[in-house]
Amino acid sequence: MSTRWNDIFQLPETALAGNKRVPKTMLVAQAALTKHEQKTLDKIRRLEHFATATKATTRMLPRVDDERDIQSVIYLRCEMAGTSQAVAEVAHLVHKCFPNPTVIMQDVGDKTCVSVSLTRKSYAERGATVMEAIESTGLFDPRAPEWQPFLDAIAYPMLPQGDLYEYLSAMASDVMLSRAIDALGFYPQARAGDHERILVLVNRYDVVRSEVRQLYEQKRAPDVTLNESAKLRIRIRKAENQQDAILNEIKELCNG
Known part of the structure; x- marks a missing residue:
């Protein structure tokens, strides 16, 4: 099963990238991956560029200050190979390959996983960025009714749009909250x-x-x-x- 992701994210058409394939060789070169890390890429059947959120494509302002330089957010769809459930390992590696904050949607059979990375400027290297945090849902069935409120919450119209960091940070918080769904039986929402x-x-x-x-x-x-x-x-x-x-x-x- 392949999830219809823009039915969930509801991004503007201008942000969609046409699901163009991202070659693994590009990741290897871009992030100077080790041999061991390259083997982790074998757990991916196909990686696609799903969308890019920028000021031009969404009208959300960038966040550029002493702490952050976020001018775009990249959305990637990752189809895992076979029944591989190494979603955390693969997501961490793919997030690391991009200097931009990224949202990764991983499909494993009829299950899926959403992960979000937040970045900040490096304190050690001028002009560089580092990953500040990764929030992940873990694998879940997107058809399960208890997950629907979470999927509704991460839709573009439901998130704050003051700037790209505010938008992404709110999505990361929603992803964190989703990890309690299995224990609670519902998505935790409050005043x-x-x-x-x-x-x-x-x-x-x-x-x-x-x-x-x-x-x-x-x-x-x-x-x-x-x-x-x-x-x-x-x-x-x-x-x-x-x-x-x-x-x-x-x-x-x-x-x-």
């Missing part, structure tokens, strides 16, 4: 005054969820002793209780 608090809670939830996964991995290790296993079980229970408390607070804010 404007509670929005920042929910972002903090979802970020905290990500940290605790990662901690729980690591603890379970330690507990499954073949050389773990009974005493160590018992201690890990206590830590897991405590972390899972933290997860539940965070999710409950998010639910209260969304219902309030």
Whole structure:
């Protein structure tokens, strides 16, 4: 299944790039990729230039100041090879290949993933940019009803358009919030005054969820002793209780 991406993003026709193929050789040369990184590109069947958001194509102003030089945002569609689900690894590499902020849509069978990179000026090298952050949804089914409010939220008309950074930063926040959908059963939305608090809670939830996964991995290790296993079980229970408390607070804010 190939997602009809502009039904979701609703970008102006002037921004669309016609899904032109982006040669992998261009990425290799542009980012001076290592042999190992080039092997990661083998997990991509096809990479396409979907759209470019600039002042000319969207009327959004660039953001040029001491911290940032964002004059365009590039949208890329990535069709993964076979059933490869290495979406995080591939997205991180492709984001790194572009000096511009990028939005990447990855299709894996009937699942998809949206990731957004934010960039800033390099403190060490004049004229260079560095990746500041990458936010990713992880794989999800775009037909699932619980994901529809998220897809509605990242549409061009729904995002602030003061300038390109404001637009992209809001989309990145929406992507971060989406990572709580599977646990909550819905996309977390609240009153404007509670929005920042929910972002903090979802970020905290990500940290605790990662901690729980690591603890379970330690507990499954073949050389773990009974005493160590018992201690890990206590830590897991405590972390899972933290997860539940965070999710409950998010639910209260969304219902309030």
